[in-house]
Amino acid sequence: MPRKISYPLILVNLKSYREALGSRALAIARKALRVSEEYGVSIAIAPQIVDLRDVASTGVPTFAQHVDPVPPGSWTGHVTLEAVKDAGAIGVILNHSERRLRVSDVGRIVDMSRRYGLLTVVCGDMVDTAVALSLLKPTMVAIEPPELIGSGKAVSRVSPHSVAETVRRVRRVAAEVKVLCGAGITSGEDVRAALKLGASGVLLASAVAKAKDPGAKLGELARAVRDFIDRGG
Ligand code: G3P
Numbered sequence: 001m002p003r004k005i006s007y008p009l010i011l012v013n014l015k016s017y018r019e020a021l022g023s024r025a026l027a028i029a030r031k032a033l034r035v036s037e038e039y040g041v042s043i044a045i046a047p048q049i050v051d052l053r054d055v056a057s058t059g060v061p062t063f064a065q066h067v068d069p070v071p072p073g074s075w076t077g078h079v080t081l082e083a084v085k086d087a088g089a090i091g092v093i094l095n096h097s098e099r100r101l102r103v104s105d106v107g108r109i110v111d112m113s114r115r116y117g118l119l120t121v122v123c124g125d126m127v128d129t130a131v132a133l134s135l136l137k138p139t140m141v142a143i144e145p146p147e148l149i150g151s152g153k154a155v156s157r158v159s160p161h162s163v164a165e166t167v168r169r170v171r172r173v174a175a176e177v178k179v180l181c182g183a184g185i186t187s188g189e190d191v192r193a194a195l196k197l198g199a200s201g202v203l204l205a206s207a208v209a210k211a212k213d214p215g216a217k218l219g220e221l222a223r224a225v226r227d228f229i230d231r232g233g
Pocket of ligand 1: 013148184203205
């Protein structure tokens with residue numbers, strides 16, 4: 001049975017990295033589960049679609065990286081909500097800057113996801129976009145400036161204002177929507193900075209997917225979350 005998530009959340013997007021494909025995705029998922037148990041911190045994995053069922057079967061909370069805005073039926077090469085739900089995902093990432101959607105399609109998928117009992121993480125590339133998308137009432141919005149993606153320069157440290165401002169404005173217009181931040185998140189310090197700014201978690205990719213030792217990297221990130229919780233913020 002797929003686990004539930006809690007906040008603060010560490011959501012690891014494995015993207016299309018070769019280093020995180022197939023058996024390597026599974027190994028990362030198993031490490032994520034172990035680290036999550038050790039620190040009592042929620043870690044979820046978004047593998048490539050072809051690895052979704054295997055990764056979900058480990059019991060780690062699993063997200064699809066994208067779904068298409070179509071119902072089941074006569075479509076070719078599309079990924080449906082029904083398919084990712086059937087594969088064991090508990091949620092979907094939508095509108096990542098590497099896989100954008102029309103706003104109307106984001107809205108449709110968010111609504112359909114509710115009916116399927118799937119969580120939604122909607123990405124926005126800047127503050128205004130993230131705030132506007134929060135009005136669609138996804139479970140989470142993620143503020144991710146594209147220029148920082150894969151840069152190793154954490155949004156929470158080089159652009160703290162964008163995180164704090166997203167948190168402040170989303171609280172005002174859609175208080176139930178959690179705010180994650182992502183792009184360049186690499187270290188425990190980056191995670192701590194994100195949480196201090198009011199984020200409910202981080203969305204990251206390369207620091208884990210391309211790490212020599214993904215388990216050790218996940219441990220560093222989870223320890224930062226644990227410390228933050230134990231110190232009361
Ligand atoms: O989805 C998370 C991602 O876009 C951030 O990538 O490699 O900067 O952690 P990265």
